[in-house]
Amino acid sequence: MGAIGKMTTEQKQIIGKTRSICPICGKQIAAERVKIGEEIFLEKTCPKHGFWSTVIWRGPVNFLEWIGESAALGDDENLGCPYDCGICGEHRQQTCCVLYEVTCRCNLACPYCFAEGGLGDDIPMEQIKADLARLIKPGQTFLQLSGGEPTVRDDLPQIIRLAREMGCKYIQVNSNGLRFADDEPYLAACAEAGLSFVFMQFDGTSDEIQIAMRGEPLLERKKQAIDNCAKYKIGVTLVPTLVPGVNTDDIGNIIRFGSSLSPTVRGVHFQPVSYFGRYPEPPANADRFTLGELLAALPLQTDNGVKLTNIAPSHCDHALCGFHSSFIVRHDGSLLALTRRDSGGCCCGATTAEQNREYIGRRWQRSADESPCPEDADDFEKFLNEARVYSFTVTAMAFQDAYNLDIERLRQCSLHVYDEGRIKPFCARYLTLSGGQA
Amino acid sequence: MARKLKCARCGVDLEMKKIDFKYFEVEIAKEIPCCPSCGQYFIDQELAEGRMRAAEMELEDK
Numbered sequence: 001m002g003a004i005g006k007m008t009t010e011q012k013q014i015i016g017k018t019r020s021i022c023p024i025c026g027k028q029i030a031a032e033r034v035k036i037g038e039e040i041f042l043e044k045t046c047p048k049h050g051f052w053s054t055v056i057w058r059g060p061v062n063f064l065e066w067i068g069e070s071a072a073l074g075d076d077e078n079l080g081c082p083y084d085c086g087i088c089g090e091h092r093q094q095t096c097c098v099l100y101e102v103t104c105r106c107n108l109a110c111p112y113c114f115a116e117g118g119l120g121d122d123i124p125m126e127q128i129k130a131d132l133a134r135l136i137k138p139g140q141t142f143l144q145l146s147g148g149e150p151t152v153r154d155d156l157p158q159i160i161r162l163a164r165e166m167g168c169k170y171i172q173v174n175s176n177g178l179r180f181a182d183d184e185p186y187l188a189a190c191a192e193a194g195l196s197f198v199f200m201q202f203d204g205t206s207d208e209i210q211i212a213m214r215g216e217p218l219l220e221r222k223k224q225a226i227d228n229c230a231k232y233k234i235g236v237t238l239v240p241t242l243v244p245g246v247n248t249d250d251i252g253n254i255i256r257f258g259s260s261l262s263p264t265v266r267g268v269h270f271q272p273v274s275y276f277g278r279y280p281e282p283p284a285n286a287d288r289f290t291l292g293e294l295l296a297a298l299p300l301q302t303d304n305g306v307k308l309t310n311i312a313p314s315h316c317d318h319a320l321c322g323f324h325s326s327f328i329v330r331h332d333g334s335l336l337a338l339t340r341r342d343s344g345g346c347c348c349g350a351t352t353a354e355q356n357r358e359y360i361g362r363r364w365q366r367s368a369d370e371s372p373c374p375e376d377a378d379d380f381e382k383f384l385n386e387a388r389v390y391s392f393t394v395t396a397m398a399f400q401d402a403y404n405l406d407i408e409r410l411r412q413c414s415l416h417v418y419d420e421g422r423i424k425p426f427c428a429r430y431l432t433l434s435g436g437q438a
Numbered sequence: 439m440a441r442k443l444k445c446a447r448c449g450v451d452l453e454m455k456k457i458d459f460k461y462f463e464v465e466i467a468k469e470i471p472c473c474p475s476c477g478q479y480f481i482d483q484e485l486a487e488g489r490m491r492a493a494e495m496e497l498e499d500k
Binding site (some may be wrong): 340 | 462464466467468476485489491492496
């Protein structure tokens with residue numbers, strides 16, 4: 001809030017209204033999107049706990065143009081959000097991906113983690129069977145097995161097989177990749193059971209970054225995990241958590257690293273740090289890296305290989321929750337852009353969760369047929385073959401925490417978590433109030 | 439061409455010509471029947487509903 005203190009009220013411009021929560025008591029309160037200089041803040045006042053101002057956008061990309069015509073929150077809409085969540089009739093998006101925690105144990109103790117992690121008993125297989133039976137829609141479900149670290153369970157291949165037998169369309173494991181690096185037979189068993197792709201924590205291309213983020217020099221083991229996934233034709237999406245001053249200068253390097261390992265690495269999914277679960281201390285605005293800054297960094301750090309015109313705001317979730325960009329990795333290693341900012345979605349600008357699921361599912365999964373085109377294939381066939389085999393996505397998801405939570409965004413969330421029989425938006429499920437209260 | 443196609447406007451035989459299909463940064467070249475007189479070209483159903491449609495899916499976030 002230090003930056004706010006230096007500003008006069010005349011310099012503030014209210015550019016939008018929404019609702020949020022008090023980070024201390026959790027009560028839903030009115031909030032405003034406020035422009036101060038070149039930065040946008042979410043500002044709110046709790047009658048009991050005072051004023052809060054959190055930066056939500058920085059950089060040259062125009063905030064209002066980026067969010068476009070998103071439907072503003074009506075005065076009588078979503079008044080129980082996020083506390084009556086489950087999800088309710090007022091929620092505006094179906095499930096694209098459903099996350100299911102198979103353990104709370106982990107083999108790392110990172111300073112940053114959305115899941116608080118720790119010790120505790122794993123969910124028994126009988127419970128998993130019952131839960132999967134409730135959440136899987138045959139032929140449709142995109143399941144993310146998460147934790148904790150799901151690979152600490154020796155029976156993960158059996159869980160994957162079970163999900164596949166129940167009709168899951170895509171099965172993704174959200175992992176730090178360490179066991180896949182160290183235990184190749186285990187990865188082989190996961191692949192054989194029906195694993196579609198791995199969502200691999202990958203914070204940077206140096207051990208300096210790995211140590212800062214995860215406490216250990218993990219780079220070689222990450223590379224080994226990717227090599228092992230290559231052997232079993234398991235696609236890997238690299239997932240960096242972006243923390244200002246730690247790895248925000250490494251964005252371009254991560255994309256170059258990932259695209260150099262195409263077709264095994266299918267893309268990079270950036271997640272600007274958010275403050276829930278486990279984080280070192282309550283955040284200052286300087287501790288935040290906004291979606292706007294990420295957008296600005298991409299062309300700068302990739303020598304314009306990823307241009308702003310190639311990046312489209314999420315049409316499935318809220319525009320402030322993420323973006324996507326699709327490429328082909330060409331033979332010379334350069335990226336051929338397939339996405340245009342102004343082309344996404346259908347005529348009304350919205351994308352269904354099913355469309356989004358297929359968009360990412362078919363790009364993050366390695367092609368079953370990676371054979372080159374026949375000599376006499378025409379350019380259409382060659383293009384389609386390359387788009388299938390050498391697909392590479394640059395995507396992002398900006399999670400919300402108690403400080404920047406925006407109900408307008410939350411009600412459009414398509415990334416859901418199965419939680420004791422209920423389906424909840426990710427940012428509602430992992431919301432942590434100041435002081436650690438979930 | 440299995441059959442000789444004539445241009446409906448000019449009445450002359452179409453000739454195979456390399457056409458560049460451009461979409462944003464992507465260029466795809468293909469020989470298709472064109473009218474040598476007016477330049478109008480013919481895209482058959484198989485191409486329109488097959489490879490062109492699939493390419494469109496890749497290029498339009500579908």
